[in-house]
Amino acid sequence: MQKTQKSEFIAFDLETTGISSFVDRIVDIGAVRFCPAESRFDTFEQLVNPEQAIPPVVTAIHGITDKDVLDQPVIDEVLPAFDDFIGSRDTVLVAHNAPFDCSFLAAAYTACDRRPPNNRIICSLRLFRLAFPHFKDYKLETIGRNLGLINNEEHRGLADSLLLMRCLTLALEFLPQFEFLDNLITGSNVYRFTDYSSVDVPPPQEFDKLQLAIEGECTLEIRYGEFPGAPRLITPKKIFRQNNAYYVKAHCHNDNFEKTFRLDRIASYTVVGK
Numbered sequence: 001m002q003k004t005q006k007s008e009f010i011a012f013d014l015e016t017t018g019i020s021s022f023v024d025r026i027v028d029i030g031a032v033r034f035c036p037a038e039s040r041f042d043t044f045e046q047l048v049n050p051e052q053a054i055p056p057v058v059t060a061i062h063g064i065t066d067k068d069v070l071d072q073p074v075i076d077e078v079l080p081a082f083d084d085f086i087g088s089r090d091t092v093l094v095a096h097n098a099p100f101d102c103s104f105l106a107a108a109y110t111a112c113d114r115r116p117p118n119n120r121i122i123c124s125l126r127l128f129r130l131a132f133p134h135f136k137d138y139k140l141e142t143i144g145r146n147l148g149l150i151n152n153e154e155h156r157g158l159a160d161s162l163l164l165m166r167c168l169t170l171a172l173e174f175l176p177q178f179e180f181l182d183n184l185i186t187g188s189n190v191y192r193f194t195d196y197s198s199v200d201v202p203p204p205q206e207f208d209k210l211q212l213a214i215e216g217e218c219t220l221e222i223r224y225g226e227f228p229g230a231p232r233l234i235t236p237k238k239i240f241r242q243n244n245a246y247y248v249k250a251h252c253h254n255d256n257f258e259k260t261f262r263l264d265r266i267a268s269y270t271v272v273g274k
């Protein structure tokens with residue numbers, strides 16, 4: 001059986017324009033390939049132009065501004081390099097709060113019509129709770145502080161990936177039950193990007209005119225939400241299904257960037273122009 005300490009992992013982390021993978025975009029990808037028993041490691045780091053504004057409240061967290069990403073490649077140009085860095089499908093990926101990062105990357109692969117890597121992805125959150133049961137807070141930066149690994153919080157993709165690598169390497173010393181990789185996988189929360197992938201589908205029957213609007217590149221006026229406010233003008237791009245719900249991806253003329261709307265929350269829609 002393969003020992004965990006001698007196995008290859010890739011820790012990765014993203015910075016984004018917000019918290020919703022349906023609406024927000026990736027602005028920074030960081031990753032580090034490492035083996036817990038070895039001191040050497042390889043890194044990947046790339047800022048990404050999200051093609052939408054970064055809200056000031058988000059910039060205050062990770063420090064990335066619209067100017068920082070203005071001349072950076074878009075995600076369609078970054079994913080091939082990220083795939084090359086991942087390399088073998090046997091390499092186990094690691095993320096802290098993995099569902100967040102998986103959902104954003106899955107959305108990016110879908111938007112770019114690329115097949116995502118099929119690697120197993122383990123979430124470090126459960127492992128850290130097992131290794132350090134007396135910690136009161138399991139944010140990655142808090143764990144790093146408690147372990148004496150950092151003094152300042154950087155909140156950048158590569159910095160957090162390196163911190164995740166160091167925290168995991170220390171945590172494994174307190175988890176003898178995971179001496180072998182198979183045991184680590186069995187005892188972890190395991191994900192794959194395809195768990196969060198969406199599928200392009202025909203619309204439900206009550207939204208059949210929506211597909212015609214997409215094909216005709218029409219502009220719609222919609223009323224959205226449980227208590228619809230002012231109408232929104234959108235140009236729908238495509239309909240997809242994710243987690244048993246239907247969505248339409250559209251350019252929102254009110255906010256002047258691409259957004260995603262859940263079909264069952266559209267109270268009404270009317271074609272108003274082409």
